[in-house]
Amino acid sequence: MRATRLSAAAVATGALVLGMAGPVLADSPGPVHPGAFCSPAGATGKTAKGTPMVCAPGSDGKLRWKSGKGPTPPTTHKPLPPTTPKPVFRFGFDKVRLSSRVVAPGRHTTFTVSCPSAVTITSNGYTRNPLPVRKTGKATWTASGTFKSSLPDPTVATVVCKGFGSVKYSTHPSKNPSKGGNSMQPTTPKIPNGRIDTGDGSMYRPAAGSGAPLLAIGWGALAAAGLGAVALRRRTARERSTVA
Known part of the structure; x- marks a missing residue:
């Protein structure tokens, strides 16, 4: 046991x-x-x-x-805060400021341009071409020019913001020398509307304040001249027959 x-x-x-x-x-x-x-x-x-x-x-x-090490515990990622998209820069006349628009020999103009890249200013009217441009801020540029003693017609200036486009100023913004002036205005393309006239239309429209077209008056004058010529030929023929 x-x-x-x-x-x-x-x-x-x-x-x-x-x-x-x-x-x-x-x-x-x-x-x-x-x-x-x-x-x-x-x-x-x-x-x-x-x-x-x-x-x-x-x-x-x-x-x-x-x-080795054991399994890594899962990590939780915090969601990223929402981001606001940056506004897209658009270059236009609103990004250019001129100290004066008067175009005259010896006059000065200062350009102040907002552009995030680089700026070039050319003109056929200033004593220097292109104008010397200097950076005065994070996205601000400035340049000054003096007009020549003899100015071309039209006088133009072009401001270029590298990579974002350009704008143009001219003393004939409508590209019509008869409508020029002594100031530089923004040049913008114009789209014609309505019918196209070959002239001022004065021979094809009623005169102001009258109901008769000038064209009808012209035809009346031609008709009167033709009747006068016929009467003169008949009178001459009668005189010859009497003499004979």
């Missing part, structure tokens, strides 16, 4: 020893050994030297301690 108890105690002791040699519990505070069995998968630990280890399947398919 005593022998039976001793045998049972020995078996229990052996089972306890074998259990201690089993898999190492996860996240054990003590050091782990590379290649040793471990559990559960994904558990982490460190060797005696502090090397991070992870419990993962080995070449034999069993869970063993291997060098």
